[in-house]
Amino acid sequence: MGFERADNHTWRKIKSALASGSAFVSAILVIAPLGLVFFYLLINGITSVNWDFFTKLPAPVGEVGGGMANAIVGSLELLALAGAIGIPVGVLGGVYFAEYGSARINSVLRFLADVLNGIPSITWGVVVYGLIVLRFKSFSVLAGGLALALIMIPLILRTTEEVVLLVPNGYREASLALGVSRWKTIVHIVMKTASKGIITGILLALARIGGETAPLLFTAFGNRFWTHSLTQPIAALPLQIFTYAISPYDDWHRQAWAGALVLVTGIFCVNILVRFLTRGRGAQVV
Amino acid sequence: MAPPSRFGDQAFEWLTLAMASTVVVLVILIGWELWHGSSLAIKKFGFHFLTTSTWDPVTEQFGALPFIYGTLVSSAIALIIAVPLGIATAAYLTELAPLWIRQPLVSLIEMLAAIPSVILGLWGIFVMVPWLRNYPFPFLKQYFGWIPLFTGPIYGPCLFAGGIIIAIMILPIITSVSREILRSVPNLQREAAYALGATRWEATRIAVLSYAKKGLLGAVILGLGRALGETLAVTMVIGNTPQIVASLFKPGYTLASVLANEFTEATTDTYLGALFEIGLVLFGITILVNLLAQLLLRTIATTSATRAVQ
Numbered sequence: 342m343g344f345e346r347a348d349n350h351t352w353r354k355i356k357s358a359l360a361s362g363s364a365f366v367s368a369i370l371v372i373a374p375l376g377l378v379f380f381y382l383l384i385n386g387i388t389s390v391n392w393d394f395f396t397k398l399p400a401p402v403g404e405v406g407g408g409m410a411n412a413i414v415g416s417l418e419l420l421a422l423a424g425a426i427g428i429p430v431g432v433l434g435g436v437y438f439a440e441y442g443s444a445r446i447n448s449v450l451r452f453l454a455d456v457l458n459g460i461p462s463i464t465w466g467v468v469v470y471g472l473i474v475l476r477f478k479s480f481s482v483l484a485g486g487l488a489l490a491l492i493m494i495p496l497i498l499r500t501t502e503e504v505v506l507l508v509p510n511g512y513r514e515a516s517l518a519l520g521v522s523r524w525k526t527i528v529h530i531v532m533k534t535a536s537k538g539i540i541t542g543i544l545l546a547l548a549r550i551g552g553e554t555a556p557l558l559f560t561a562f563g564n565r566f567w568t569h570s571l572t573q574p575i576a577a578l579p580l581q582i583f584t585y586a587i588s589p590y591d592d593w594h595r596q597a598w599a600g601a602l603v604l605v606t607g608i609f610c611v612n613i614l615v616r617f618l619t620r621g622r623g624a625q626v627v
Numbered sequence: 628m629a630p631p632s633r634f635g636d637q638a639f640e641w642l643t644l645a646m647a648s649t650v651v652v653l654v655i656l657i658g659w660e661l662w663h664g665s666s667l668a669i670k671k672f673g674f675h676f677l678t679t680s681t682w683d684p685v686t687e688q689f690g691a692l693p694f695i696y697g698t699l700v701s702s703a704i705a706l707i708i709a710v711p712l713g714i715a716t717a718a719y720l721t722e723l724a725p726l727w728i729r730q731p732l733v734s735l736i737e738m739l740a741a742i743p744s745v746i747l748g749l750w751g752i753f754v755m756v757p758w759l760r761n762y763p764f765p766f767l768k769q770y771f772g773w774i775p776l777f778t779g780p781i782y783g784p785c786l787f788a789g790g791i792i793i794a795i796m797i798l799p800i801i802t803s804v805s806r807e808i809l810r811s812v813p814n815l816q817r818e819a820a821y822a823l824g825a826t827r828w829e830a831t832r833i834a835v836l837s838y839a840k841k842g843l844l845g846a847v848i849l850g851l852g853r854a855l856g857e858t859l860a861v862t863m864v865i866g867n868t869p870q871i872v873a874s875l876f877k878p879g880y881t882l883a884s885v886l887a888n889e890f891t892e893a894t895t896d897t898y899l900g901a902l903f904e905i906g907l908v909l910f911g912i913t914i915l916v917n918l919l920a921q922l923l924l925r926t927i928a929t930t931s932a933t934r935a936v937q
Contacts, residue, residue, distance in 0.1 A: 357828035364719035367712045368732055371802060374795045375739040378750045385753075430646045437643035452921060453650040459849070459917035460910065461856025463883050464657060467906040470890070471660040494649055524639035552743025555858040555883070559890045579745045583859060586749045594753070601746045608741050616734070 379605070386602030389595045394603075399565050399581070405592050409600050411567050415576040418568075419561060420551055422486030427493030428543055432532075434494070435501025435539075440527055451502075457495040463555035465491050470559045480574040485561025489550045496549065500542025504535040541615050548611040552604060554579040578604050661910055664903030667896055676904060682869045682885075684893075689901035691908060693869035697786065697879035698909075701861060702854040704790025704875070705797055709854075710847050712794075713801030714836075720802075721809040722817075722831040733806070740799035748863030751792045756783045756864055759791070764876060779874040782866065787875040789865030793857045801850040804924070808842035809835055845923030852916040856909065858883040882909040 393408045400407025438447055469488040474480055508531050516526040532539065554577075557563075562574035563584060578600055585597035668676065672689060679690030716736075720729055760783045771777045812835050820834035836843070866878020867888060882905050893899040 353826050353829065357826035360828035360831070361719070361723045364715045364723050367715035368719045368724070371712055371716045371798050372732065372735045372739060374747075375735055375742070377754070378742060378747065381750055381754050382746070430649055433643045434646035434649060437640075437647035441640055441643060442647065450647055450650055452925075453654055455921050456914060456917050457650060457653055459852045459856075459913060459920070460657070461858060461883055461913055463856070463858045463886050464661075464906060464910050464913075467664070467886060467890070467903065468657050468660045471664045471903070472656075491653060494653070498647070498650065523636045525635070527639070548741060552741075552745070554743070554745040555887060558887055562891070579743055582749060583745050583863075586745070586752060587863065597749055601749050605742065605746055608743070609738065612738065612741050 382598065382602045382605060385595070386598035386600075389599035390602060394596075394599055398567070399596075400592075402590065407596070409576075409578065409581055409596065409603075411564065412576040412578045412581040412600070413603070415561070415564070415568060416551065416578040418482060418575065419485050419489055419557070419577055420547055422482065423489035423493055423550060424543075424547065426487065426490035427497060427546070430490075431494045431497025431546070432501050432539060432543075434498045436505055436527060436532065438498070438502040439505035440531065451499070454495040454498050458499070461555070462492055462553055463558075466556035466559055469556070474560060477572065479572060480560060480562035482561065482568060482571045482573065482575045485557050485575060485577065488556040488560045489553060492550050492553065492556065493546045496546040497542055500545070501535075501539050504538025504542065505531060507538070508534045537618055541618050544611050544615050544618075548608045548615075551611075552579055552608055554583050558583075657910060661903060661907040665900050665907050668900035668904040671897060671900070672904075676901070677908070680869070680871055684889075684895075684898050687895065687897045689897070689904075691882070691901075691905055693871050694880050694882045694885050694905060695908070696871045697789075697865065697869075698855055698881040698883070698912075700786050700875075700879065701789040701793055701865065701881055702851060704787060705793035705854045705857075706847065706851060708791065708794035709798045709801055709850060713798050713846075713850070714805050714843060716798075716802045717805035717809055718831055718836065720806050722835055723827060733803075736799050736802055739795075740803070744796060744857065744859040745863075747792060747795060748860035751788065751860055751864040752784075755792065756788050759783075759788055768876070775873040776875050779872075779876050781876050782878060784864050784866035784878055785876050786865060786879040789861045789879060789881070790875075792860045792864050793854045796857050796860055797850040797853045800853055801846055804846035804849055805843055808839045808846060808924075811842070812838050841923060845920050848916060848923065849920040852913050852920055855916065856883055856913050858887050862887045882912075 393406060394410075395408060395413065396410050397406070397408035398411055399409065438451065442450070465488045469484050469491070473484040473487060512530050512534060513526055516530045517523065521529075557577050557580050561577055561580065563580045564574045564576045568575040582597050582600045582604065585593040585600070588594070668689065672679075676689065676691055677695065678692060679688075680692040681688045681690050682693065683689075716732075720732060724732070760781055764781045764787070767777045768781065816834040816838050817830050820830035825833065861881055862884035865881060865884060867880050867884060868878040869880045869885070870877065872879075886902060886905055886909070889898075890902055893902055
């Protein structure tokens with residue numbers, strides 16, 4: 342009898358160890374693609390990341406060399422435009438959620454923001470195509486920037502709300518008690534206290550849309566040359582990577598790997614910066 | 628002393644309200660634009676659009692069935708792979724792993740989530756698909772070829788490859804939302820199980836996983852929402868052929884991929900209308916799935932779970 346129980350206990354222990362082991366293997370399998378992708382980006386991309394890559398326009402088909410200067414600048418332009426629209430709307434909207442808004446209105450708006458966050462990014466491309474490109478009969482910087490801005494808004498809105506809610510109520514009360522008006526309290530005390538978190542949310546949103554390709558396919562469209570006006574099509578790094586990856590030319594494939602390496606490095610740098618900003622607070626902010 | 632002016636307060640409140648209400652405007656805008664854009668196709672094809680499988684821009688015959696099929700099949704493959712792996716990893720991260728290993732693993736998963744779709748697709752075309760074609764696919768064909776799913780010639784780009792790449796894309800979100808759900812399970816649950824003499828795995832299974840069932844379902848459905856809308860990576864490896872076939876080794880096509888590939892090529896109004904309608908179908912499916920996921924996650928009422936969504 343005692344033997345049986347001991348056996349049973351051992352068996353349960355073994356089972357527990359087996360389960361832990363397979364959960365560990367699962368975790369390894371989940372992160373394996375990260376290592377594999379990074380490894381292949383490095384070995385395939387590093388040789389083509391050179392001075393020309395950052396300073397030259399794409400070479401015509403058949404010619405070796407050239408770079409992605411216009412795509413890198415184009416991506417930055419699109420991000421700046423998207424930020425100019427998306428950041429103020431998202432941050433102020435998030436402040437409304439946290440500071441004003443009755444519980445019922447908030448829960449509806451928050452719900453909608455979360456649903457918007459789950460909509461496929463290509464849908465935004467289709468919407469902006471109908472809204473801007475069809476109307477003005479041209480792919481443009483404006484259309485691309487707007488598509489990215491619309492993706493940003495619900496993202497920033499939610500992160501801003503969360504960090505503003507973390508500001509202790511005593512801060513608000515102290516300021517109001519001194520006779521400072523409510524809006525000045527919010528801007529100078531509450532938003533200032535939460536500024537690190539707000540910036541973190543903005544940076545994460547920028548990193549996210551910086552890699553977006555789907556919403557740019559038929560808004561920004563891409564361009565093999567420099568873009569001189571907001572109403573012309575513009576190149577973007579992820580778009581260029583896509584075009585080159587599905588092309589039949591070896592030289593373009595090499596450029597695609599190089600572009601991907603540069604893009605991922607940029608995105609990882611932002612993520613590390615964010616980690617640096619939020620260090621010590623752990624998972625508390627975002 | 629005069630009281631502070633009310634005007635500034637009022638103006639600021641309205642300003643922030645206006646910005647917050649963009650979420651309402653955006654939802655209406657998407658619905659209206661997609662409906663408006665596809666009205667021509669809806670009038671012309673009616674309900675048949677969803678049930679016919681001819682997609683021929685030359686004769687202007689458009690049916691979305693092969694795309695709906697491809698989307699559902701590739702997402703199903705993705706879930707079959709990603710759900711057990713994601714939940715097991717989440718359980719590992721919250722219950723089973725040594726403490727020192729948890730935070731680094733979480734960071735790595737966050738980095739995986741940060742990889743853009745197009746870059747995963749690039750890797751998919753040049754690394755993953757050739758490997759699948761040379762090793763796992765012939766193996767499956769040889770030993771499981773009697774199942775219709777694994778028959779026929781192996782091309783490389785196919786529904787199976789599309790499903791695997793989507794699985795990689797949705798693993799981070801399923802894992803991190805599941806992890807938040809498991810973290811929100813009260814410690815009393817675990818303590819009760821250990822007090823009864825449970826082993827670590829028994830406590831995890833009985834006291835934690837089954838307690839969190841509903842939230843985990845929410846995480847899975849959220850992952851499904853992402854899977855259905857995944858575009859670039861899957862476009863690059865699925866083969867882009869509108870057909871309904873049993874074999875997973877054959878190329879397929881998804882709703883999002885046909886938008887990505889053909890939108891700029893649509894030369895006639897009917898063609899463009901049909902593509903808009905594809906967008907409408909995709910929007911309709913993903914919004915339903917997301918609503919369901921939010922409802923399930925909302926009942927858990929953890930802000931941390933919704934935080935992980937982003």
